[in-house]
Amino acid sequence: MILQDVLTATIFAATPLLLAALGGLLSERGGVVNIALEGIMLFGAFAAAAVTLWTGSPLLGIIAGVLTGALVGALHGTACIYLRADHVISGIAVNMFAASGTILLLKVVYGTKGSSPQLGSLKLLGVPLTVHLAVVALAAVPLVWFLLYRTRFGLRLRACGEYPEAADAVGINVHGYRLAGVVLSGVLAGLAGVFLVMTAGSFAKHMSAGRGYIALAALVFGRWRPVAVAIGCLVFALGRGVQDVLELEIGIPPQLSEMMPYLLTLLVLAVWPLIRRGRSAEPPAALGRPFVRG
C-alpha cells in the first residue's frame, strides 16, 4: 500500500525531470551547454496555460508549449552557436528573462502577477493528460537512446559534441546539427513545462521551482548517458516520493529531500574519478566550445 503510494508519487515527480534532462542531454551531446532548461520550462508552461485558456483545448495548449520551447531553444542555440555567446551566460539570460518575462505576460494577459485563471478539465479519452505525459516521458528514454546510438543523426550529433573539427572535415554541418540538438532540447523542456501546468491546473509564477536545475544535476549524475540520466531522475524523484509519504508517518525535515539531488550529484562528481582511476565524469569533449571553421 505504502509502496504503491511511493511509486505513484515517484513517477509523477520524475516526469518533468525526465523530459527536461533528456532535453538537456540532446543539447549537450551536440556540444551546447543548456542551463536554460529552467527558463524554457517556464515559457513552455505559460504558453500551454495561455493557449489552453484561450482555445479551450488542452491539446492545442500542449502544441503551443512544445513550439514555444523549441523557439526559446532556437534562441539560446543561435546565441551560442552562431553568435558564439558564452553558453552559460546565454542560459542564465534565458532563465532570468523567463522568470520575469512570464510575470510580465501574466500581468498583461490576465492582469495579475501571481497565477493564471484555473484551466478546465484536463483529460484525454477519460484519462488525465498528466498520465499521458508521464507515459511519453518514460517512452522518451529508449527513444532518445535509439536516436543517439542507432541513427545517423545521433552519430553525427555526438561527433559535433566530441570533435567538431573531424565532423566538419567529413562534410557534416556542425552548426546545423548543434542547433537541431538545442531545438529538440527545447521541445522536451517545453513539454516538461506543459506537464507542470497540466498537473497544477494553472500557471503560477516561478512554477518550475528549480526542476530545470535538478534535471541538470541528473544529467551530470548520469554522465550524459540516456539510461543513466533516467535512473538519476528516478532516484531524485524517489527521494521526493519517499519524502511526501514518510513525512506523514515520521516527521523528517523536507530540506533533506530538497538537497539530495545536488548532494548525490556532487558525490558522483567526486567519486567517479576514484573508481575510474582518474578519469573525470567525462562530459562531451567539445561541450561549451564554439566551433569556428578554420
Place this chain on the structure above:
Amino acid sequence: MTRITVVVVVLALALSAIRAGKEEAARKDVPARVAVVLSVGGLGDGSFNDLAFAGLKRAITEFGVEGIVGEPADHAEDEKYLELYAREGYDLVVAVGFLMKSKLDKVAPHYPETKFLLIDNLSDCENVRSYSFREHEGSFLVGALAALKSKTGTIGFVGGIEVDLLRKFLAGYVKGARYVRPDIRILKSWAGSFNDPVKGKEKALAQHRQGADVIYQAAGATGNGVIRAASEEGFYAIGVDANQNHMAPGSVLTSMVKHVDEAVYRSSGDIAGGEMSCGILDVGIAEGMIGWALDKYNAALLTEAMKARIEEISAKIVSGEIVVTPDLPGEFE
C-alpha cells in the same frame, strides 16, 4: 547650448508648477491620501496583497480618499517605497507583510507627521498602528468543520514554508478538529515553497492516499495545487486568507478568511475622519477580522447542523469560553 539650458530650466519650472498645483488640489479635494506598499508577490496573489488592494479600493469609493499602490520587486525595495510615499506627504502609508517591520522601524521615526499601518507584525514606533491577526482562531473553526465533514476520520494540512506565522494556522486547525472529534487523525506536510502548485498537489495527493478527505492549505500559490487535487480526486480543500471558495466550486469546503482588507479600510476611514490611533491591535473573530467563508459555492456542502455547530464555536471563542492559543501541540513539531 545656452538655449537648451533655458528650455530645460523653463520646462523644469513648468513641471514643478504643475506638480505643486496638483498636490495643492489634491490636498484640498480629498480627506486623506493613502499609499499601500504591497509585500513581494504583488497584485494577483489571490490573497494577501489583493485583499489589501480591495480594502484600499473600498476606502476610495466610500471615504473619497486618494490612493496609490506600490509593488516592490523584492524586499530590498520595501524601504525605498515606504520612504518615497512618506516623503511625498501621504497621510497614511500601509506596509503589508511581516517582513516589512524592520524597514518600517527605520523609516517611521523620520516622518512623525505621517501615520503608518503595519500588517502582520508589531512595531513600537509612536506613529505606527500594527495589526496582529489571531489566525489560530479562524483555523480552529475550519479545523472543527473539517473534522465534522470528514468521513474517513483523517484530515490534512499542507503548509508553505515552516515559519511561526504558519505554525499558528496548524495549531488552531489541530485544536479545532480535536475539539469536536478527539480521535481525529491529522496529517501535516510542509511544501517548502509558496510558488510550487505542482508540489502542493503532490503533497495533497500523498495525504489523500493515506485517507485524508479534507485538506487545509496555507501555502500561497502552492495551495492552489491542493485545491486542484481536491477538485480532480473528489475530496475537499479549505481555502486561506481570502475567500477561495470560488476557485473550485463544490470542492472547497470553506475558507479561513483574514480581513486584511478591513484593516486597510478601517484605518483609511480613521485617517479620513481626522483621527487615527496608533499602537498594537490584536484582532480575531471578536473584532470581525477573522472568520470562515459561507457563500453560494459551498452552501450545499454543509448541513444546517454543521453551520450551527461552527457558529456556536465561533460565539464561544468571542465570549471567551473557548480560548485558542497559538502554540503547537508537541507531536506536530
